[in-house]
Amino acid sequence: MKFSLKTRDIAIIGIMSAILITVQVAFAFLPNIELVSLIIIISTLVFKWKTLYIIYIFVLVEGLIYGFTTYWICYLYVWTILMFFTILFKKNRSPFFWAILSGTFGLSFGLLCSIPYLFIGGVPLAISTFIVGIPFDIAHCIGNYVIALTLFKPLYNLLNWTKKNLLTQ
Template structure:
């Protein structure tokens, strides 16, 4: 094997620490989702994705993927599962765009706006099943849930952003490498 190929392979391999961090991200999201599953559209996953993106960078995408796979194993691989494959990474990408913000308000607005438009994002696959009318009707019927999602995300972000930020700051300060 050439030296260059060996170097490329080394760059793309995960360290044990990376695997543990990815597993902890996915487990945190799954446990939080299960703990609040009795409340319609009230969830911590959005906030966790924002916090994980701020501290762990691109590793968050691996954590999201493992979380989505877990969701599929637990609840089945239906149309909703396909939506999760792109919905959650979009939030991570939006967070990466705002990563220089230090204001809780900015991240609360991001989380709330994301919650408000989550139903619209989830309606996209219906374009291929029933056309634009089905997309629109699916989205409109879910607006009350999107409003609850928006308000829940804002409130949760205002309450938990600082404590989670502080925890991640302490944990990642010396222990976790954000590069992957």
């Protein structure tokens, strides 16, 4: 694992973080319909461990925009979990596979985000928070699945082509 950064890497991290923030804000009016999951998956496939920098800049800016609330705490680990699952299956290029992974991630998002509530209000608060969010998790699952199935291949090809042809000069 190589974590040293070149100027080009810093520029890529900045651009990808800005893209994540932009698409998150642009789709914020839709409940749990987002492109962040797919972009993190594709960024991980193309930029590997550098995606950690992208994720944490995104999370920091999210906190600055929306506030450092309890919900923000889950962003500190939930996107990294998605990145680790992507690394685990990094050789797979099937849009169908990534749609299933992204949909499953969307469905489990509420469960993952209920973890901080275990420490705030115990098991009852964590369970009630999870149960209340199930309709949003279902929408998140469906949205992630459809978006990944539709956009995985073109976005992966675009980012991979950009890395090979524009960023290696």
